[in-house]
Amino acid sequence: MVLIAMIGKTNTGKSTFFKATTLANVEISNRVFTTIKPNHAMGFVKAECPETKIGSKCNPNHGYCKDGIRFIPVEMLDVAGLVPGAHEGKGLGLQFLDDLRQADAFIHVIDISGSTNDQGESVEKGTYDPAKDVEFLETEIGEWFFGLLKKNWAKFSKDVEMQKKKLVESLTIQFSGLKITESQVSESIRKTGLNAETPAQWSEKDLKKFSFELRKLSKKMIIAANKIDVPGSEKNLKRLKDKFPGYIIIPCSAESELALKEADHHGLIEYTPGDNEFGIKNPEGLNKKQRQGLDFVKKNVLEKYGSTGVQECLNAAVFRLLKYIVAYPVANINHLTNKKGKVLPDALLVPDKITLKEFAGKVHTEMAEKFIGGIDFEKKRKIGADYQLSNGEVVEILFGK
Ligand SMILES: Nc1nc2c(ncn2[C@@H]2O[C@H](COP(=O)(O)OP(=O)(O)O)[C@@H](O)[C@H]2O)c(=O)[nH]1
Ligand SMILES: [Mg+2]
Incomplete structure (x- = not known):
């Protein structure tokens, strides 16, 4: 949630x-x-x-x-x-x-x-x-973000450099407790103009600039x-x-x-x-x-x-800050019901530009694994994995047994 x-x-x-x-x-x-x-x-x-x-x-x-x-x-x-x-x-x-x-x-x-x-x-x-x-x-x-990043930065950044790990990936994992994404990390690096190959060379000032930027994007x-x-x-x-x-x-x-x-x-x-x-x-x-x-x-x-x-x-x-949309998965697109006949039981808040297949994964992992396609409500036509959902949309997801 x-x-x-x-x-x-x-x-x-x-x-x-x-x-x-x-x-x-x-x-x-x-x-x-x-x-x-x-x-x-x-x-x-x-x-x-x-x-x-x-x-x-x-x-x-x-x-x-x-x-x-x-x-x-x-x-x-x-x-x-x-x-x-x-x-x-x-x-x-x-x-x-x-x-x-x-x-x-x-x-x-x-x-x-x-x-x-x-x-x-x-x-x-x-x-x-x-x-x-x-x-x-x-x-x-x-400053709070800066404090968290600074704590293990010396060791962490040396590790990244020595083991030739990818900074963006490693940072996202290291600070997963802060719920940050790879794209937020790379965007922060880009915006601050820092070198992702040499994080151990970043000055304290660099790290602070980066921390403030990352906070702005992730929170x-x-x-x-x-x-x-x-x-x-x-x-x-x-x-x-x-x-x-x-x-x-x-x-x-x-x-x-x-x-x-x-x-x-x-x-x-x-x-x-x-x-x-x-x-x-x-x-x-x-x-x-x-x-x-x-x-x-x-x-x-x-x-x-x-x-x-x-x-x-x-x-x-x-809707404006996080840019989420709401979408409604159903099992029957004509009656807008689930398998048991319940009308529009679920309303999911999901990131905009989400594809039908990604959406299926939010409903149930199995639905994404056995994904076949979907049917949209307005035109009752078949839609594919890459179809992008729009706000308020109802879709039926088709998947194999
Ligand atoms: N006039 C006015 N007073 C409010 C409003 N919201 C809260 N207050 C008052 O501000 C004081 C602090 O409220 P509280 O919710 O405990 O603040 P908190 O410390 O930020 O959690 C209380 O006396 C509230 O009654 C509001 O919209 N208008
Ligand atoms: Mg309070």
Whole structure:
């Protein structure tokens, strides 16, 4: 499963964001280091379900489907706050960073209202510049990668040179715990202009440049500009977007999303995550404070920004940052069912440009081994091993007995 980690300093709203996306029971408070143990739970990305193209209702094995909108599971990780100097072990930094090794992507949650200082303490809103957080975090996680690579570099690089091993291959294996790919390693070498034949000659500065580059490519990051509901945050958002044009920056209000999800959960409102509106189901069940809270969210978040931004962050991380697509394997292309007649049971998140044969391997190793071909849904024509799947596509995979 795709693993998305929420990172950032303390008090920016990571646990609130995490709870809103997973509705898991984590402690939420205004204290430093509230989240001590790393928390894993299931969140969901949102996609149009192909059930809308046929007459029957889908029956997901994982996740759920609401009115033709499919919610596909991803794994979420909530890490305790990182402080400047985390890579040197400050604030239990190294332990927290360790939890991030297996992540596919990061959502960097920042407090866009500027009311949390660099130590994660509450301050008067607008007095702290959230742009500093983007810089500090880039440095921290870059230094973290550098520290990991530096540790055995002398021995490792000599080994590669003496045994005439391929650097790209060896590095990918040596640091497989960081979930890096050969193409990310070779791209980092290319970008830094270093010589892959002589890694033992790389200076410390070279290795650092390389580590930072590799981090950028292997742990991509979007920015969740959280607490956008706080009046005055808008100008901070604009400034941040101007300053970091290369980033995907999404305004969001984790607290609003959590409030809407909980109200929906209690049957007070009808709300689909990511929507720009909600309907009141039980007006009598709402007290004055709840009503005011919902009104606030409607006026200051939904109507202003089009959503609470939380669902958008997850979707952006998976579909825009990682460039994944969702594809649906079935055993019967006419009814979109599996062998047991279950409609569209599986929705798989896979890299874009995936070929039919590679996709078969994701469904089942045996399917790839005995692969024959496939049938597409739109045209009901035969497709071959090299056929590239597109987003939202349903395919039947044909394989031998
Ligand atoms: N106004 C506002 N406050 C928020 C939002 N999200 C979280 N908070 C508050 O920020 C504080 C820290 O939240 P928490 O999720 O524990 O932060 P963490 O330390 O990053 O995990 C709490 O008081 C939350 O209620 C938001 O979207 N808007
Ligand atoms: Mg927390």
